[in-house]
Amino acid sequence: MSRTQALTIQIATGDSRPIARQIVDAVRMKVATGELDAGHQLPSVRGLAQQLTINPNTVAKAYAELVAEGWLEARQGLGLYVAPQRQRLSQGERERRLTDAIARFVNEVAALDYRNAEVLARLRQELQALKPRKAG
CATH class of the missing domain: 1.10.10.10 (Winged helix-like DNA-binding domain superfamily/Winged helix DNA-binding domain)
Structure with missing residues (x-):
């Protein structure tokens, strides 16, 4: 235990x-x-x-x-x-949440006046930083 x-x-x-x-x-x-x-x-x-x-x-x-x-x-x-890992949300709900999160992100970042390539590079870097902690 x-x-x-x-x-x-x-x-x-x-x-x-x-x-x-x-x-x-x-x-x-x-x-x-x-x-x-x-x-x-x-x-x-x-x-x-x-x-x-x-x-x-x-x-x-x-x-x-x-x-x-x-x-x-x-x-x-x-x-x-x-809880043991399982699909917690339906595919439709996952898609809706991803769309909402991306819309919020784009609205926040657009006002900062960065080039798209720079934003994508930073986003890729942050997502990559999650991988070592993630099993599988």
């Missing part, structure tokens, strides 16, 4: 996303990149709330969303664990 370790995520008070969304996004990224493997136990709601010095209801909301989406699984009396 795995032991619970601190979940190393950062909450940015200046971020436009709500704190619960920041937690959801951070856990998703850690699972997607292999930093959190299937079966890894997450801190309790109270434990993570104390670690981040935030309201436990905020953590509970984030955890509930991650469970509903299939990223985490609740084990009765044991806590929350990273």
